[in-house]
Amino acid sequence: MNKFEFYSPTKVIFEKDAEQRVGSEIKKWGGKKVLIHYGGSSAKKSGLLDRVEASLRKENMDYVMLGGAQPNPRLSLVREGIELCRKTGVDFILGVGGGSAIDSAKAIALGVPYEGDVWEIYEGKAVPKTALPHCNIITLAATGTETSASSVITNEEGWLKKGYNCEFNRPRFTLLNPELLYTLPPYQTACGVVDIMMHTMDRYFSPGGINEMTDRIAEAVLRTTIQYGAVCMKEPENYEARSEILWAGSLSHNTLTGLGRKGDWAVHQMEHELSGKYDVAHGAGLAAIWGAWARYVYKEDVMRFARFGVNVWNLNLNYENPKETALAAIEVTTDYFCSLGMPINIPELIGRKATEEEMREMAVKCTFFGNRTIGGIKVLGEEDIYNIYVESNK
Template identity: 55%
Template sequence: MDNFQFYSPTEFIFGRDTETKAGEMVKKYGGTKVLIHYGSGSAVKSGLLDCVKASLDASGIAYTELGGVQPNPRDTLIYKGIELCRNEGVDFILSVGGGSCIDSSKAIALGVPYNGDFWDFYGTGKEVEKALPIGTVLTIAAAGSEGSGASVVTKEEGSLKRDVGSDLLRPRFSILDPVLTCSLPAYQTACGATDIMAHVFERYFTNTREVEITDRLCEAVLLTMIKETPRAIAQPDNYEARANIMWAGTVAHNDIVGVGRSQDWNSHAIEHELSALYDCAHGAGLAVIMPAWMEFVYKHDVMRFAQMAVRVWGCHMNFEFPDETALEGIACFRSFLHSIGMPINFEQLGAREEDIHKLVKKMGIGDGKTGGFVHLTSQDIATIYRIAANAGL
């Protein structure tokens, strides 16, 4: 196990009707003028936005609001949010929505005190030195942004999707009411579940040895998703299934399952170009890319993939031919994704094989390499895209 520092200061308020505590929590963390940032009309139609406003009113917290966050959140709305916060004297941002809304909120939070373009931080490694505090009321279990310091947004010019990470972007608090996820369509539930599993796999496939504790934590989250996702799709109002998925989403990405080990994140980087170009759901893109990445890299550490096959998917270990076990596990993963309604190839996603050159070029690797588990060249990435394009069961 590698040396590590783990810092996860977010306070989680979990359970039924916890959204009524939004005002109390903003006040606790020093907010006096809030930007309520939310997505499309669902927060309005469901009455959630009114509930949050009533909670802020009861705590004597002033607020302004900005809706319109889209999946794969856009820089154009973020610029509007930064200007609005500056003009209104906002000192706290409250995100009401899913990961896209939270990521947009984080971008606004770092942009308000910065004397420059917020985009300077995305995909550059530039250190965030100051940001407004953030709180969240989560409505989708998927991205894990409610407990992480990460933010991923899209620059409309050039369709560039990039990320930034900083502990200063970790929410001060996150309100998690599983009931708020019960109205999600089956497809959105499945996309979220795929994203959660991908966050775990990005950490699970590591070159660090002797990390049994986090191996087992990763496997526990994956087994939970395998059990609960079909239940939530078949029974949308199943509170216990929704609750387990919601907490799994947080645990999968606040890095408790990733400490002390090297991580990869190639699959996310490769997928980002798909969702930036085609505006597909991030989880759906991951469903196409991650098994393809696995097929390309599994020989790098066959026994780790075989371990995944046995411990997560219940495959029989073939010690004489461990490659067969590893490939069986990958096939089980792809089959599971298909069973919950996810696409498994380019055609089902709405992507085009003829765009692979464009996708690779947009990653900006050139003659370099990227990744943690296996360092990939541009040619390697093109091969992964081709595997994904033509995948089947």
């Protein structure tokens, strides 16, 4: 094991009807007046918000509500939430929904006790000295924000998207109820499965020598996700399958699957350009680019891809020609993405071929206009990134 730090202080409460414990848990942490911050109307329609409110009322807890969190959570809504909390004396924030509602809840928690404008914190112009305590109930497996120290907010003036990491961002607790995932549409379920896999794979395929305990956990997360991801697609209300995916999703991004490794993240970074340009779902973009990336870089560490094939996909190692095992591992992975209904190249992702100009532009942007390289297993510059887009465009 190389050196690492592991810190994940958020308490995880995992059970059917977990949301009904929100009142008593907030009470334990000293909360008296709660902001319930949620996303779209589905939390309302599904009865989730009713159950949350009932749980708070049962503890005689006062609360106010603010809905409307949306993907790429907006600064204006965060500011509105901060004002509301100050006016009504809120002392505990509860985020309900997907990653956006929770990121936005974290920003509100940071902003309430800060005397200036919260965006200064995201811009790096101010360091918060404290924050309101917060917790969450997630309705989508994959983002990892339910236990992480990060949040990402978008400022509509100029559409600037900025992330901020700090210890105050860590939720006191998260309530995980697999049944809340039952109503996820198949496409979102598939995107989530790919995202969970890629949070682990972008750590797994990276330099770093022997980190056997970490690699074994990464393989455990991948095998579980692959097995039960397929079940979720066929049986969206299969409790066992949803529960395995929900817990695998949380573990895949709480750093445990990459301890001692540097992480590669090239696929994530190339995908950010795709979803930025074509407004496609993150998980789908990852699936579309991964195969081309893997075939482009695997020769740098054939045995790692071969190990992935053996330990994750039960392939037999071809001792005379491990390259064959490595390539077979890449193929079986893209076949799996395919079986989930995910695109495995750019044309499948955007419904047409990307133009040369588009691919060139994305490659340039991905290097921050020549200011960085990406990747670890193979360091990728602009030409490499362009080549991978071209390979994925076939």
